[in-house]
Amino acid sequence: MARLFLLLLAALLLGAAPAPPQPQRGPLVLAAASMQEALNEAADLWARKGNARPVLSFAASSALARQAAAGAPADLFVSADREWMDFLQARGRLVPGTRADLAGNRLVLVARSGDARPVPLRPGSPLAAMLGNGRLAMADPDSVPAGRYGKAALTRLGLWNALAPRVVRAENVRAALALVERGAAAYGVVYATDARASARVRVAGVFPADSHPPIRYPIARLNRGPQPAKAEAFRRFLLSAEGKAVLARHGFQTW
Structure with a gap:
């Protein structure tokens, strides 16, 4: 009986112990x-x-x-x-x-790190010819900011109509970057900071600052x-x- 009493007492004491403090959550x-x-x-x-x-x-x-x-x-x-x-x-x-x-930020064109060809980004750019049968990855130009900036730049340079049928629309700019990293797209339009964050792509060209809104x-x-x-x-x-x-x-x- 003494053992039973001690076991019951221990169980009650454990049950009454305060819960450990919960970690503080930030905004x-x-x-x-x-x-x-x-x-x-x-x-x-x-x-x-x-x-x-x-x-x-x-x-x-x-x-x-x-x-x-x-x-x-x-x-x-x-x-x-x-x-x-x-x-x-x-x-x-x-x-x-x-x-x-x-x-x-700045807007850039990226290619896989093994593709060393620079792409001049100006009116009359050979980007469409260099793309060949490949795809151009972009965040959705209808809603996502990186895609909107990219469409504005390509339109200003007179390249959008030729490239639009070959655009792969991604849900965000990092998804567009990933398509280039995996080789699913030959080029991608991303921010300079995205290109900097990936060792698997390189900057093939920088869009003129006046080709898109700041x-x-x-x-x-x-x-x-x-x-x-x-x-x-x-x-x-x-x-x-x-x-x-x-x-x-x-x-x-x-x-």
Whole structure:
């Protein structure tokens, strides 16, 4: 009986023990796919300062903006263009006074690293002839920022009509990059930072800056986010000199 009593007492004491503390969760950040490496480094640095590491969700800006518009409980949004941020602002989803341009980028043409041929990107460019029977990978030019910039550039250079039938539309810019990496497309239109992040492609040409709208990445807080204080602190960190230094290390333009 004494043993039974001790066993019952031990079970009661174990059951009454407090649950281990749950790890602190940082703000949920919806960010353009091209920001993966830079924002992961920034989030790690923020966590090393004693803050809860932000939860990062990457996809096409178009997909993320639609999620936020539908009421997704996210705290911050980083878009690869101003249009999708405008989309959310028009629907009353942004916290007033928190929108700012975070970074800029360049648009490039990539090929697999074994293809050393440069491609001149100008009116009359031989890109269509160089493509041959191959495919050109792009983020969807109807909705995804990288695809929109790419279509604008190719149209300005007089190349779009010849290339459009051979365009493979990807769900985001990283998916377009992956098609070139795997050899499923001969060339791809991506950001300079995407090309820099991959050892399996090389830059075959750089689109003239005036061939497309300026590439800007705005950031803003979302008003349905559950962690406004943490989101604001991380937003300010990204816009600080220290945060922008992280972006610059990954090839983004900062001011």
